Amino acid sequence: xxxxxxxxxxxxxxxxxxxxxxxxxxxxxxxxxxxxxxxxxxxxxxxxxxxxxxxxxxxxxxxxxxxxxxxxxxxxxxxxxxxxxxxxxxxxxxxxxxxxxxxxxxxxxxxxxxxxxxxxxxxxxxxxxxxxxxxxxxxxxxxxxxxxxxxxxxxxxxxxxxxxxxxxxxxxxxxxxxxxxxxxxxxxxxxxxxxxxxxxxxxxxxxxxxxxxxxxx
Numbered sequence: 433x434x435x436x437x438x439x440x441x442x443x444x445x446x447x448x449x450x451x452x453x454x455x456x457x458x459x460x461x462x463x464x465x466x467x468x469x470x471x472x473x474x475x476x477x478x479x480x481x482x483x484x485x486x487x488x489x490x491x492x493x494x495x496x497x498x499x500x501x502x503x504x505x506x507x508x509x510x511x512x513x514x515x516x517x518x519x520x521x522x523x524x525x526x527x528x529x530x531x532x533x534x535x536x537x538x539x540x541x542x543x544x545x546x547x548x549x550x551x552x553x554x555x556x557x558x559x560x561x562x563x564x565x566x567x568x569x570x571x572x573x574x575x576x577x578x579x580x581x582x583x584x585x586x587x588x589x590x591x592x593x594x595x596x597x598x599x600x601x602x603x604x605x606x607x608x609x610x611x612x613x614x615x616x617x618x619x620x621x622x623x624x625x626x627x628x629x630x631x632x633x634x635x636x637x638x639x640x641x642x643x644x645x646x647x648x649x
C-alpha cells in the first residue's frame with residue numbers, strides 16, 4: 433500500500449504579536465512617577481466594567497491624550513506595534529492602513545498585593561495591547577503572580593482528551609497562554625480573546641498600560 437503524502441494545515445490560528453522597547457528604563461521610570469502621582473479620584477475610571485478592587489487602580493481611558501512627553505513616546509511605540517500587527521496579519525497595505533481612522537481607548541493599571549483582574553474581552557475593538565511599565569520583583573512560591581493569561585478561544589475543543597491529543601505541538605495545544613511580562617514588553621492580540629491577570633503578590637507594585645484599538649474608513 434502506498435501511503436499518500438500528508439498535508440498539514442494550520443487553521444483557526446490566533447495571532448499574538450510581541451515587541452520590546454530597548455532601552456526602556458528611562459521611559460518607564462518617567463511613566464511610573466507620573467502614574468503614581470495621578471493615582472487619585474480625578475484620574476480614576478468613574479465607570480469600571482468590573483467590580484473595582486481596592487488593590488487595583490484603573491485610570492480613565494484617555495491616557496494617550498495626555499500631553500506629557502513620556503506618554504506620547506509610549507503612544508507612538510504601542511500604536512506602531514498595533515499597526516505592524518495589522519500589516520502582518522491582514523491583506524491591508526501600508527497605504528490602505530494609512531487611509532483609515534485609528535481610534536483607541538488607553539489606560540493604566542497600578543496593582544498591589546492580592547490584586548487581580550477577572551477574565552474578560554473587548555468586543556467593541558479589533559486589537560488590544562498591553563505594555564509592561566513595572567513587572568515587580570518575583571515572590572518565592574508564587575510562580576503565577578501577576579501572570580497575563582490569554583484563553584484558548586476554541587470552546588469545547590478540549591472536551592475529550594486521550595493519549596492521541598494530550599501532547600499536541602505548541603501551535604495546536606489546548607491550553608491558555610500564560611505570559612510573565614517584563615519591562616518594555618508589548619503584547620498585541622485580537623480583542624475577542626478572553627484574558628485575565630492572576631493575583632499579584634508581594635510588597636512591590638505592578639504597572640501596565642492597556643489599549644483597545646479600532647479602525648474606520
